Amino acid sequence: MKFSEQWLRELVNPAIDTQGLVDQVTMAGLEVDEVEPVAKAFSGVVVGEILTAEQHPDADKLQVCQVTDGTETFQVVCGAPNARAGLKTAFATLGAELPTPDGTVFKIKKAKLRQVESFGMLCAEDELGIADNHAGIMELPADAPVGTCLRDYLNLNDQVIDVDLTPNRGDCLSIIGLAREVGVLNKAPVADVPDTETAPVIDDTFPVTLAAPEDCPRYVGRVIRNINPLAETPVWMQQRLERSGIRCIDPVVDVTNYVLLEFGQPMHAFDLDKLSGGINVRRAEQGEKLVLLDGQEIELNADTLVIADANGPVAMAGIMGGEPTSVTDATQHIFLESAFFNPISIAGRARSYGLHTDSSHRFERGVDWQLQVRAVNRATQLLLDIVGGEAGPVIETVETEALPANRQVRLRQSKIDAMLSFAMPATEVEEILTRLGMIVEPSAVAGEWLVSVPSYRFDIALEVDLIEELARVYGYNNLPVRTPTASLPLKSDDETQAKIGTLRRSLVAMGYQEAITYSFIEAGLQKQFDDQYEALALANPISAEMAVMRTTLWPGLTKALQYNQNRQQSRVRLFETGQRFLAEADTVVQENVLAGLISGKRQPEGWQATKDVVDFFDLKGDVENLLALAGAKGEFTFVADRHVALHPGQTARIEKQGETVGFMGALHPNLIKSLDLDGPVYLFEIRLQPLLRGVLPRYQEISKFPESRRDLAVVVDEQVAFEQVRALASENAGSYLKQITLFDVYQGQGIDPGRKSLALGLTWQHPSRTLNDEEINSAVDAIVSALASTVGASLRE
Incomplete structure (x- = not known):
């Protein structure tokens, strides 16, 4: 979130500079990404007024202007197309210093352009480092006081601070929330925005129905009639919006955006004349369409919450309004809305349509569920001051049972001491939590408190959350440094169990290379390799090639072989250890297995190497080496069998004491053909648990007698x-x-x-x-x- 430092300091002004403020906020867990000045350094620029603008005698694109700074009149030659008599603009007087792109300073001096003297310069926004606009010189409001320092008039001695908030700190997505945080960290008073209620002067209301109260338990609305659609947004509001990264549109929209930044409560204004029947907050019907404010037409899904009238959806709840009911220059009557939406109902909906808005960003993280009436009152006050009009009564439709419950968390002094590794004084605990807006009451049990959590702190529900707040506000750098101590008894080494690292090293020694493949594969390929288990389908796959969970590691290894052969690797030996996912009854069994694959020549290329290619017995020899590592090779047997992925005449089932533990054999010719592989290919797959389980080694004396x-x-x-x-x-x-x-x-x-x-x-x-x-x-x-x-x-x- 971007915000103006000046705006923040109007609410809380600790005795620290900008860098100190940035460091402090970052250490408290609100990481600052960037700090930028609103404008580059310049001096000697004032608000000037063009008295006359006449054509230059020797240049078609230049004008000779008479400019006043309120005390004197100066002749200035200007080439801007919008220079005209009566315009108030930025006037750089003689001696003014302006920034340049290379970081140096340009000093304004007396000049002569085409034989006409010029005593100063009329400036565009980019020449002052305020913006990139160079279409013409700056156009200031008609009421701008002539002769006033431009930096003071536009509040340019300001910094824009960009804070990267973690998803749990939605309460800081507002200037009030940030001010509250800075006030807590500095033990400084925080000035609150006045909570003014505007008395209604008309009785007009607009009916509201909550058809989905579990998604929207509170909806607040207000009718305002006879606004002035031609009014302009005040400069101070435009500055705060622009410095927060929000484009100014018109006074009504600007006010709703301003309240969003101020309180963190998204709002929306409808053109009342374009609404029909009444507001109904409901789930969309599958296939309903809505044209959004950005002009994009979307087809709504049934899980999307919408604001609808008698004619259909007029807005995507908590995301974006619709174009047909939007406020325009011709709007005279509006309907203000401020609602609380369940974060679960909004989360992910915007992304499913390829959208991301300031509103959805806040509702997904949680908005204060007690803020809606106050936000409408604040917006009403600002609108009446800017566009005038007549306000009706505030109408609140609420489903109390669906609102979040007030939370109370038990906090123990012993738990604080254990987790922070020092005894924080009880007075410090109570003070920090109280400054955070919580109500702290002693419990009936000594050394415990009952802490009531404010409605804007969605992230606090457990005792550890409160302790984290104590550590954060106390200062991580102020916490004592302690070396942790623990009892670390030696773990006995089970000699009856082989190590997975031993298997890996053995395979590498035999010329294999380890592969790591995806656990999800293409459904059709999965069926070709396993007809015994039904693969588990992913609810939201990355792609069609990764739609189901693997029941065997062979598909991934064969795709890796295909990749290598396509890159002229004729001799390939791969192995992988990983999990396969088997659906059994109502559970999913995640079983660790070891699989391998060989293809190509038996020996690496060399002057002594033969040209023989690998066969079934090369693979069988490698597998027997693995079976011998745990010392229980005699417990394994190979039995001729059939497998859907293997050659009917070259398939062996691997058993251990009668239990099937794996398969090995030649890849089926049909699979070799469908995967476009250079055959033959031989594979094995063994369950790790029986493979690693061995016997305890025992010494046996070597006989001295002949065999x-x-x-x-x-x-x-x-x-x-x-x-x-x-x-x-x-x-x-x-x-x-x-x-x-x-x-x-x-x-x-x-x-x-x-x-x-x-x-x-x-x-x-x-x-x-x-x-x-x-x-x-x-x-x-x-x-x-x-x-x-x-x-x-x-x-x-």
């Missing part, structure tokens, strides 16, 4: 998985079996169709002695017998 090895070649049906063969061999090999290695798989000549040969290397080792041949042969016979009876295996001839 014994036997090789077996067994023939089984090609559908039989090695895992089943390995499990049977391990179960029947005795307790001293150390390792089973599959070192050959063969199908072809000498093997029946539909069968395959698996060559197993079996290693035994006893911890305290050498195993004899009888023990080994017995174990081998047990293995062969178990394989034959369970999976129909036979020894290869």
Whole structure:
């Protein structure tokens, strides 16, 4: 919010300079973005009056003017097209110093233009650093006192301060609110705006109905007839509006804007003759249209609160008025409105139409719900002084039950001491809160207060809010500096749990790079990757490509692969840890998973590298390395399965003790084609919780005795998985079996169709002695017998 320092100091004038005021306000939480002088430094410029203006004898675009400063008359040559007799303007006398764009000073001296002497200069606004206007010399009001210093007449010895308020401090979106804050910080008295009630001189009213009282519980209106539409806004009001960043339009609109700046209460004035039937505050009907004051026609949504008459909407409540009922130069009768709108009903509505107004900015943050009648009285007084007219009675329509409740908050001295780390005196607590406009009453409990919060402080509802106010006003820089102490016991390291950092480092060591993709993806792509879970749709997505929450990390990784391949990256290895979002019953399960992807050549380019591309077993090897990190690799198994996103013949379900924990395999050819990828592509995804959960490492003494090895070649049906063969061999090999290695798989000549040969290397080792041949042969016979009876295996001839 921008405001004039002079205007503020009319209400509260602490004994500090501009910089001190700015620093103080900033330290109190109202950050000052910028301080700018109203005008650049100049001197020797007064209000002058052009007595005569005659054509220059030797120049078509120059005039020779006779200008008076109230005591003397001077001849001045001027080239401005608007120079004319009777005009009062800015007159720079001889010796005056004017600013220049490069920061230097230009001194006015006697000059001669086309052989005609000139004793001074008539100035445009940009030549004085007041504004950018250079269409002509300044035109001052007819009642401007000739000879008066221009800086004094226009109050140019002023600063414009721009405060960036946080959303919770809507009470400071007014000059009164800022003055109240400065007064509190400096323990200085604050002059209040007189609360004058204008007695009605006519009985005219305009009916008001609240069809949506929960959105608008209070609506105040007043009829004013027979105003002077040709009246002009006083210079002092124009200055304050312009210095606050508001353009002057006409006296009626200017007054409503002035009250908005003064009290923080948005107001609106309708042309009474353009209203029909009565005012009805209601929700819009879907598709209703309204032409706004800026000329834009909008189609209203059903959740938008409107001010309507018998013919339809005439304004968007709390946002902007409509053009058909606006005040114009021909308006003679007006209807003033001042309302309280529930912030929830206004929040976000302006943005949904691409709008942002001073009114919506305030109503979204909360307006004092007890201010409406006072604002109408203040606006009435200003209007009658400026445009005249006859005022009717103030009509207030209110739904008391829908108004905000008066708030009372319990405050404890012990809580203050704990949070501020020092014992603030009780007298200081009461004084600060009282200066903030609160009513402080001792509680029945010693060391406690009951604090009644004023209606303009929407942001105070809890005890901590009051303590924050105490710290803010007392001064953050005045609070004691204390080193926090805390008990920091060492947390035990669970050795049965692997660390996510260990997984990441392992994958990086295997040549992967970590990716971070969006948690929301395109709905169609999601269905291609997961047909088991229905994706959660976002209520307000950024775009159609980010409309649903992911149930798997694969879509994001494949899009990352696509991005890289489109930029000539032929070898890609990516992994990501993140959450997937699964809808189960009435809840959303957010599950942490680890996913990875490989594509391209098996080895990086090099003079020793082969040109082989990755295959299923490259990915399986990487996954097995991850499964081994927690020391529980033996608890995981790979089972052939099907998945909508994976190749039907190259898909494995990863299980841990019978529980499905993930999938891996080749990306489905249809997906490779639809995503325009260079295949093949292999992916895995594993739930993190079972992956990280391992076993406690235990020391086992290394045997000093030799190993014994036997090789077996067994023939089984090609559908039989090695895992089943390995499990049977391990179960029947005795307790001293150390390792089973599959070192050959063969199908072809000498093997029946539909069968395959698996060559197993079996290693035994006893911890305290050498195993004899009888023990080994017995174990081998047990293995062969178990394989034959369970999976129909036979020894290869």
